[in-house]
Amino acid sequence: MRSVSNTTRIALYLYGLLILLVLYLPLVSVGFASVSKARYLSFPVNRYTSEWMVQAVTSPNVHALVLTSLKIAVLVTLLSMLLGFFGALAFARFQWKYRPLFQKLILLPIFFPQTVLGLALLIWFSALGVQPSWKTAVIAHLVWIAPITTLIIAIRAYGFDPALEEAARDMGASTLTILREVTLPLLMPGVISAGLFAFLLSWGNFPLSLFTSGLDSTLPKWLYARMVSGYTPQIPALGVLSVAGSAALMLIGIGLVRWMRRRA
């Protein structure tokens, strides 16, 4: 039985479409701006060029930015997969005394304003005498991203049957063997999607990098600095490329997860 009238139903669908349109409208603007020939952007765009894109792809400055962002994102991905895997076992699988407390502690950094977290870390690093660089940015990203990967893997860990591990133990497998042969393969899809999330969130992160990466600039941080100081066509061109990079990676990741599922 339907609980809403047809008019309401159609209105809700239209509302949903409208919201999706509004959600993606800014990307349309950035896309147009990246191929507009005019030095000073003004709509409607009527002359197009790929000049800015080519400039962005070939600029050594951009290569350095991409390299820094990549370095950070790859390290954050690997470390947060590792931390998240074990964190998820403590979060969802094992019964231990302080588990409820542990679960709540994991949630806090996710809900914490990132700007304030970035500033707090900046003071902390200065107090320790550590010079902020891309390495400190990795730590800052981890504080926010490792709890998120923990949650994603925990959802998977809640779903599997502990009897599988107990059976392995009854047959004499050591804790390490069980971890490698039973737990890890079962949680693998969760670990992969957590890694994908980690990479994308680190690649696009701006508030944490802003304060903690010191003189090493990441792509979002550099874009922000340019946005605040005035418009140049390089900004939308790089923005589009950065989004395209995320999109490509996402497709690869989704393909990988589907391929693993088919094999399993």
Added chain:
Amino acid sequence: MQRLESRLGFLSGLPILILLLLAFIMPLFVVAGFAIMPQKVFELTHLPDFSSFAVIWEQGYYRSLLRSLGLAFLTTVILFIVCWPLAYGMAKVFGRFTIVITLAVVLILFVSENIRLFGWSLSLMKGGLIEGYLRSWTGLSFETPLYDWPVIVFGMAYVYFPFMLFPLAQGISLVPDDARLAASDLGASPARILFEIEMPLAAPGIMVGSLLTFVLSAGAVAEAKLLGGRSVVVLTDDVESAFTFAQNWPLGSALSLMLIGIVALLVLVPVSRVNLDAIMGRKR
């Protein structure tokens, strides 16, 4: 067996616990420590005083705190109203279209927030996407809404939209259809059903969504800078300039500490009550 489990639990939680202790808890203590240091010092070795809080009061920094909280509150209310119908559709009406919306909303989260906000400033500026095409098609024109406080609220509502939508949809899916139908059979008006059946039953989702959007927008920085120009100074602006241009860590720390205190009060109470095992679907 029991002892082994409890040892394994502790051991596997240990790495992330160490990370959070060293890079989350300790920094917060350092911020609290600097907040009670005299003005413009860079070590924690001085005698504590509360001069930062006096400066916040005397020089009117509390105004940017109130402004941030006000804007965040407004953002939360607007988002609640905007998200409710969509969340309702997602939970009760859409079926497969729910998956499309969910995917589209999650995917946009992976685009850096400053690129999206920059896109809005290109869309909303004079001669931007909206005004430019409107003028060339109809000859009409309008003044740009950029560089004022309403556009900042719009930007925050835009960026934090997913954080209201998903908890709300989750909350509404908790409302049993029978309860609504029963009320409707007994002659309750749609408004009464909304206020007396649906909203109370969806309260957990409303609570989580509102807290998230409020906390995140109270600590937001990019919206005010990229859409508001320099016309509106929010709390995080003051914090940032205290740490950078003014080189006054104690003042910046005290300002952060006030925000942290408010966040902690708002988040800790509900978080300490929820049962995460039940929410995330534990089997045993």
